[in-house]
Amino acid sequence: MLELFSYQFMQNAFIGSILVSILCGIIGSYIVVTRKVLISGSISHASFGGIGIAFLLNMPPLLCASIFSVIVAVLIQWMSKHLKMREDSAIGMIWACGMAIGVIAIYLAPGYAKDLGSYLFGNILTLSSSDLFFSASIMILLIIFFTLFYKTILYGAFDSEYMKTRGVSTKIIDYLLMVLLALTIIASLRLIGIILIVAMLTIPQECASIFVKKLKFMIYYSIVISLIASILGLIISFYLNVPSGPIIILLLILFYSILKGLFLLKIQIKKRT
Amino acid sequence: MILEVSNLSITLDGITIIEPCSFSVSENDFIGIIGPNGGGKSTLIKAFLGLIPYSGSVNFSIPLSHIGYLPQFNHSIDKRFPITVEEIILSGIEGITPKLTKNEKKNKLTHVLSTFNLTRLKNNSIGTLSGGEIQKTLLARSIISNPKLLILDEPTNFIDHTSEQELYTILKNLNQTMAIMMISHDLAIIPTYIKSILCVNKSVHFHAGNAITPEVLSTYHCPVELIAHGSFPHRVVESHKKES
């Protein structure tokens, strides 16, 4: 077992999964309670456009994807407020548009985009220390942001119109949260992948939501649940030699099924007695 | 004077909802806002509160944070949101300056919790509450800041008969220290609680005093009809007739 840690890439992967668990635990709770799950799916898929452009222009993929997905996130927030269109249609358009840009860019890019699969599904072998540094910086930003503005985030997420009548505008905070969501998605790409990241933002939160009464605790529990799943997932993916992302997601789904099952059982027992 | 409205009109998507109107609200006023469904009552107060664009002028002599507000329906509230009764009520003192100390917050919270019989529910999450309990929570949220002006949009929605009487008594007491504007479809309360009336049905008419007859209401475009409410006949504002 200890041999695992003798590999540099495994050490990076473990540190990476701790960072990703904290990142996704925090921002995912906001996403779930404000019902922005599809928006995060849209941003993560659209970030593929950024990766395609990076291959085409021979730029650093994560940098390019970050810029691209931040623009997409801000655009979605703006569209849902200012264009009178159905939010889910806007989400669907952006989602497909980003993927389409990515595919075309990759076709046009010279040579073979060899680690494309690792962006789509995550690959623990690819986590470099600069990736970790990037994730750690976003994490610090996110923690500071949530500590400073927790109340405004909570009340705004619950009833933003009412907060407006208290003279507290949540507009800027909403935009910043979307930017932080986009950066979180990019920070998690290497470990989880574009296609699966939405699960990291929702399943731990849904597990937590079985017990919690407060947003704060949803965040704490989600982090713990993600940590357990991602560390276990890493170990399994190492021994089975399969991508880390799908294993972590399947573990999370297993956790959710068990927790929900136990919860329903508890209700049944309560009813009988 | 707390609120001075002059030449306010509201147009949404090219449709006139409220025609130009002027009126004012002073300390200790208790204004009943009546009118048929779709008359524009909710829209009017949302405009004061800056939630809806309008033309004309709305001047408050108090900051926004000194206004208490209860929105019309609590259906739009997400019952799956992880938030407790206590947290919801405390959101009513956001925006207040100078910031309250922890102790002041706690005292205010304890007070409004007991005012609305919510003390035993304070740590419950919103998902476990009934419609009436949510309404009481939102009422508590609207008054916790000790506002100078309290604006209530159909406060008795979801509220049972006993609690309704209690609520009016609470409002009567609060009215000694704050002005109240209350949207209601219950005309029976006018003689006992309301001091003046605002009739809203696209046009807005202010009526000083609470002595009002169905004939006068009719000239204000708020005709009254008698309906059976339980076993009591009951006066309500006639519902909106489609204009041909």
Ligand SMILES: Nc1ncnc2c1ncn2[C@@H]1O[C@H](COP(=O)(O)OP(=O)(O)OP(=O)(O)O)[C@@H](O)[C@H]1O
């Ligand atoms: N965003 C909007 N765009 C266009 N029209 C609107 C909008 N919001 C409300 N309206 C219209 O404005 C009118 C007034 O609505 P409002 O909710 O203010 O009525 P109300 O007097 O509060 O009625 P009720 O007694 O049913 O609560 C209605 O005809 C409604 O259809």
Ligand SMILES: [Mg+2]
């Ligand atoms: Mg209304």
